[in-house]
Amino acid sequence: MNSVNETRKSKSMDIDEHLMLKAFDKCFSLLERIDARLNSLEKREFGVDGERLLDNQDLCQLLNVDKKTLERYRRSGRLPFLKLGGKIFYKYSEIVKVMQNLRKYDFDKESE
Numbered sequence: 001m002n003s004v005n006e007t008r009k010s011k012s013m014d015i016d017e018h019l020m021l022k023a024f025d026k027c028f029s030l031l032e033r034i035d036a037r038l039n040s041l042e043k044r045e046f047g048v049d050g051e052r053l054l055d056n057q058d059l060c061q062l063l064n065v066d067k068k069t070l071e072r073y074r075r076s077g078r079l080p081f082l083k084l085g086g087k088i089f090y091k092y093s094e095i096v097k098v099m100q101n102l103r104k105y106d107f108d109k110e111s112e
Contacts, residue, residue, distance in 0.1 A: 053082070053089040062095070 056067055063070075073079035080094045 052092040054092055054095065055087065055089055059090050059095065 054062065056070055059070060060067060070079065074081055074088070079090070079098060082089045082091065
């Protein structure tokens, strides 16, 4: 009877150890995904040549426009952009220049 209990206990420990290893694997996998996401965000934040990049969502919020408007600006050449890994980004400094030029243009237009 004692050996039966020991066998059950041993199997239970094997199962517990297996479940624990499986849980650790899931945790490590999750940590690797988080690390990859943080690296991605870091690259996006510091962008190309150390410059901050904005994605469509960022720029839509910044300019208070929708994605179709950004698309129209890109097609017309009014909005410079980069395509990295199939995703569109905008250099923050270039967006600032575009906005400054628009203000200057609007000011000059009003003074006529």
